[in-house]
Amino acid sequence: MLKALLQGKPIRHPLHPAPIHFPIGPFVLSLLLDLGSFLAGDGGWLVRASFYSIAFGVITALLAAVPGFVDYFAIRADHPAKKIGTYHMLLNLAVVILYLVNLGVRYGQLDAAHVPTVPFLLSLGSMGLLTVSGYLGGMMVYDDGIAVGRHRRHTETPADTLHVSSALAGADGFVPIAEVARLPEQHTLRVVVDGTVMVVAHADGQFYAFQEFCTHRYGPLSEGCFSTGQVQCPWHRSCFDMRTGKVTHGPAQVDLKAYEVSVRDGMIYVRVPAERIARHAESA
DSSP, X not given: OHHHHXXXXXXXXXXXXXXXXXXXXXXXXHXXXXXXXXXXXXXXXXXXXXXXXXXXXXXXXXXXXXXXXXXXXXXXXXXXXXXXHHHHHHHHHHHHHHHHHHHHHHXXXXXOSSOOHXXXXXXXXXXXXXXXXXXXXXXXXXXXOTTTTGGGOOSOOOSSEEEEOGGGXXXXXXXXXXXXXXXXXXXXXXXXXXXXXXXXXXXXXXXXXXXXXXXXXXXXXGGOEEETTEEEOTTTOOEEETTTOOEEESSOOSOXXXXXXXXXXXXXXXXXXXXXXXXXXXXX
């Protein structure tokens, strides 16, 4: 319940983007106040205002970090954005530490006519790191779609990717994927079978398999949500029939590849296209 709240699921909107404005605003304001203290004849009140602005920014930054940590640990372990997210997190922590040091240095100089040189340089450095961190955060959202649309899904997204070889296929072409117990209702598995990335989903008491990437802008369907036999892309809300792969709602216009699923003796099997088995045999 707490994790869902911190991800913004109850309000149907990602939570982390909202509170990050509260520390950024005071940090920028503190730098402007510092600059103003150099221009004013007696800018002591500006120095004090800058100090309290930084203090407010640090407090709200720590609060904003909580949903940020939740989003970070929800990123799939093998996702390329995990590394970017790590840099983003470390830079933000460095910014908070630098501002805490800044507050300690400023505390004994609140009556100065203008901001001392060392605290001012610390503010400049912190703002530079904050800018880089913000750029990385934008990359995660706009390039990798991290956390986009995930608030609409009530269950966890896949934590990793299963790698399966088509060499395990039986005479009927079905490849064993995972035990049924590993895939509860409304959950998904992200599976790679000899280079083919697919989703195995459990919804409405049925098991489905279809290609991982949406045909519109390649959104990860393993992170989508389900309703009446359909999967909705988390990025732009395209919908597909999970049984046939047919588009049921745009903006996507091209159907998905769907794969036949069989459940036997507590195991989930997916039929791999015959040509893929043949290619695997040739390469072996």
